[in-house]
Amino acid sequence: RNCEITKPFTSTFSVKSGAVNPVIRVTAKTEYVNCRAVSPRRLDVHGAFTVKLKMTAEGGEEVVSTINGDTMYTRKNVVTYSVPVMSAEKNFTVSEVLELGENQPAAEVLIRSECVPVLSDCKIMTNKAIIKGELHISNLYTSDVTTGEARKTRHEIPFSQIIDIEGIDEEWQCDIRPDVISRDIHISSNQNGEGRLLEVNIKMTTAVDCYKTGMCEIVSDAYSSSCPVMLERKRIDTSHLMAIHRDASTIRETFDLPSDGVTNIIDVWCDVSPISERCEGGISHIAGRLMIYMLAKDGEGIISFYERPADFNLEYDDNCTSVSSDMAITSVDYNMVGAEQLEIRAQMDVVRRCFSDDSMVAVSSVMVDENAAFPNEKAALKIYYANSGESIWEVAKACHTSMDAVMEENALSGDVLTKDTMLLVPLC
Incomplete structure (x- = not known):
């Protein structure tokens, strides 16, 4: 059987005031969950989750860009920077009736469902963005509740939306994040009265954050050929969003099965999250953690749940100095290796925001002492x-x-x- 309970929560964050055109992103991640049955109709659930808020805003520094005077000489640096200019968000619903495969038995009870949106295309037009993608849906169900026989089915549902963004420019970089708000999937009967249909209603949201890239000159040093010049300097840090890449990557892991014996694997699924990100020599190094979950039967027909972590590393030739990534599992395949090992292949959608960061000293004030001529x-x-x-x-x-x-x-x-x-x- 499947049981789902929704509990609202509230989190409060302290942020710096005065942010210009802030882009705010909030994510929640489950750290752990423990569950036990305390009675035939009561479950005791304990867990922890982390709520993360990231705010990106336009920053500013007052520096000197030019100095006039026939005897003044300046050394300048060209600065490339990116700033958030606007954001948009749209909620919509994807509804579909899916059929089970011809070789799959009819469904009686849904046990577990997953739904992962993957963006495939985005076109920027006048005052709007047109996005396309697919919903990767997998469902585990029982075909016979008396025997507990379980089957898994997978489907892909395409989606497309037009998101209004007043004043958007085709030269801007757009960070697009589709996400699932809620899902309602239940079994429905076909004309023959068999549970061979799945009615799917997915509530989604898609956020679009727009970044503008600009260039300017700043004075890093100056002097006069006729008199002393006193300079005040400050260090400024800049960040330039070079590109947003999206790739499919596969993680393979082989591990030993539990020692108490597994005769039948019911299902294997995974969660993934980045642990750390760094860039060296233009190569992006992303360390991640794969959480592997398994439902299996032993020789006595008892079903058990297992979980284990697996760390991995990915490398991409992004030619950047810093990177920020998101990951999502789109599908998991597995097969037995002998009688005591399991090999899994987890297909991931990896999004990387590639930045060129720079730090330099700029002149913030100039004082010319014309009374002390050389x-x-x-x-x-x-x-x-x-x-x-x-x-x-x-x-x-x-x-x-x-x-x-x-x-x-x-x-x-x-x-x-x-x-x-x-x-x-x-x-x-």
Whole structure:
């Protein structure tokens, strides 16, 4: 038999105030559940779950982008950044009547159901996004309640929706997350009175978060050829959403069956979650944990429930500096390896948000002391003995002259010396 009870809950989070265009994402994850029957009509359930809130918002820093003046020289960096600009959400229902396969017996009681949405396509148009995907549905049912014989069936239901997003731009990156709110699946009889139909009603929500990428120049250093300049600097951190990738991956695991003996495996299913994410050399490394669940019968016909974790690692050539991932199991296949081992193959949908993160020092304030002018140079050139690895910018800054003039005078192609060099430095 199957029993389902819904309990509402409330969680409160403390967040920073003043967030600009925040994108808020809330997820709940079951940590563990223990259940035991205390009477023929009473179950004692204990468990724990984690509620996680992630808020992404636009940040800002005041820095200098340009400095005017004929004797001022600036070194600039180009900054690429992404900021959330808008979000949209749409709830809808997917309804379908599914038939059991010809080789499957009629159903009497549903034991367990799973429903996983997978996005397959998204098109951005004027003021709207068109999404397409599939619902991967699996059902475990008993065909005979007296014998307890169980069967499993799988179906895929396509879905498509138009989500209105006023002002959306085709150049924006869109992070689209379909999710199941609730499901109602029950057995229905066909024209012959057999329970060979499944009436499916799935309530879904799809959230769309839009990110805009921009570029700007910031001054990282500056000096004057005529007088001292005092600079205030600050470190700024930027993040650029490069791409959102979605791939199918397969995890294979082989493990020993319980020592008390298993004569018949009723069902195997899995949950998955990322544990850690990192990027090295442009390669995304995602460590995850697969929770494997199994219903099985022993030689005496007693049904038992087993669970075990299995850790795994995935690698993707994403060419990014940081990554955020989501995972979902779409299907699980299994087969016996000999009499004492089970091999499973879990198919996953893996979504990766790939970022290019940068940290740099920017000039936030400039003060020019025009009353302390440098003395006039009597010579037109200065000889400077530079070391390998020395920056032409620092040479020009120390000599109160133009970096371009130094490079032109010495026919240099790069702004960092590759060997010890005697430089001729034109003086302004």
